[in-house]
Amino acid sequence: MKSLILFFILLTLWLLMSGHYSILIISLGIFSCAFCVFVAKRGKLIDDEGLPIFFIPRLLNYIIWLFKEILKSNLSTAKVIINGKVEPETFTVKASQVTDVAKVTYANSITLTPGTVTTKMQKDVFEVHALNSDFGNDVRTNEMDNKVTWLEGKK
Amino acid sequence: MELILDIFSGICFFIGSLSIIIGACGLIKLPDVFSRIHAAGMIDTGGTAFFILGMIFQTGWSLITVKLILIGVFIFFTSPVTSHVTANLARQKNILPLGKKIGKIL
Numbered sequence: 001m002k003s004l005i006l007f008f009i010l011l012t013l014w015l016l017m018s019g020h021y022s023i024l025i026i027s028l029g030i031f032s033c034a035f036c037v038f039v040a041k042r043g044k045l046i047d048d049e050g051l052p053i054f055f056i057p058r059l060l061n062y063i064i065w066l067f068k069e070i071l072k073s074n075l076s077t078a079k080v081i082i083n084g085k086v087e088p089e090t091f092t093v094k095a096s097q098v099t100d101v102a103k104v105t106y107a108n109s110i111t112l113t114p115g116t117v118t119t120k121m122q123k124d125v126f127e128v129h130a131l132n133s134d135f136g137n138d139v140r141t142n143e144m145d146n147k148v149t150w151l152e153g154k155k
Numbered sequence: 156m157e158l159i160l161d162i163f164s165g166i167c168f169f170i171g172s173l174s175i176i177i178g179a180c181g182l183i184k185l186p187d188v189f190s191r192i193h194a195a196g197m198i199d200t201g202g203t204a205f206f207i208l209g210m211i212f213q214t215g216w217s218l219i220t221v222k223l224i225l226i227g228v229f230i231f232f233t234s235p236v237t238s239h240v241t242a243n244l245a246r247q248k249n250i251l252p253l254g255k256k257i258g259k260i261l
Contacts, residue, residue, distance in 0.1 A: 016218065016221045016222075016225075017222065019218045070201075070204075071201075074174060074201040077181075077193060077194070077197050078174065078197070078201075081177055081178075081180060081181035081184065081185070081194060082177065086185060086186060086190055086254075087254055087255075088187075088189065088190055088252055088253050088254035089254050089255050089256070089257060090252050090255075090256045090257070090260050091256070091257035091258055091260070092258060092259070092260060107239070108232075108235040108239075109235075111196065111235035111239050112196070112231065113200075114193050114194075114196040114197040114200060114201070115193055117189065117192050117193065117238055117239070117242050118242070119189065119242040119243060119245075119252075120242075120243060120246050120261045121261075122261055125261065127246075127260050127261045129189045129242065129252050131190060131193050136257075
């Protein structure tokens with residue numbers, strides 16, 4: 001089932017990227033996608049971590065929210081750089097997600113919003129570096145943590 | 156119609172280049188490694204996002220739009236990884252960040 005989904009994702013990508021729709025090119029695409037799925041299946045790569053399809057139903061909602069956050073913190077980072085008032089702080093937060101993919105998504109989301117970077121992680125504790133206390137408070141309120149747990153949908 | 160799209164893409168290019176210039180200034184101005192990573196992250200997200208948006212306004216609906224969106228998606232997946240690797244390597248070399256530390260850090 002999952003290999004079928006992977007095959008169709010790869011085939012869609014092939015058709016969108018190539019832009020040539022002759023029979024030869026499409027059959028070459030089908031052949032190479034099938035070969036990739038075969039290799040991935042033999043390497044046991046097709047599981048919840050390699051193909052996290054349980055994200056998909058709520059993904060669009062999350063991405064829109066994340067873009068809003070990125071825009072807001074981009075603006076405040078620009079203000080901090082122009083003002084020159086830097087008071088960096090380092091702290092730890094706990095991630096409440098179950099799967100590893102969701103934890104990585106949470107850490108990546110923290111890093112993607114400018115002003116906060118995850119510098120280290122151990123099991124479910126992240127060490128976060130923030131540019132000043134406003135950015136730090138944004139992470140410490142656990143709003144993003146709750147959003148990613150909701151995106152994961154396992155609780 | 157053409158004119159409106161041109162104006163929109165011009166605004167996007169302007170905001171994108173502004174955030175890249177501010178990010179580059181921050182890269183030189185900020186005090187230590189960890190603070191500079193924030194400025195680099197600003198170039199990665201704000202700069203590229205607005206530039207790709209401006210290019211999408213220029214191309215209109217075609218296969219090129221899909222490719223531009225894919226470029227954006229890949230940058231958004233890879234840029235936090237590089238930021239994290241830089242920060243993590245600095246921590247492994249026992250470089251402690253400036254400023255206050257709240258609670259016990261790892």
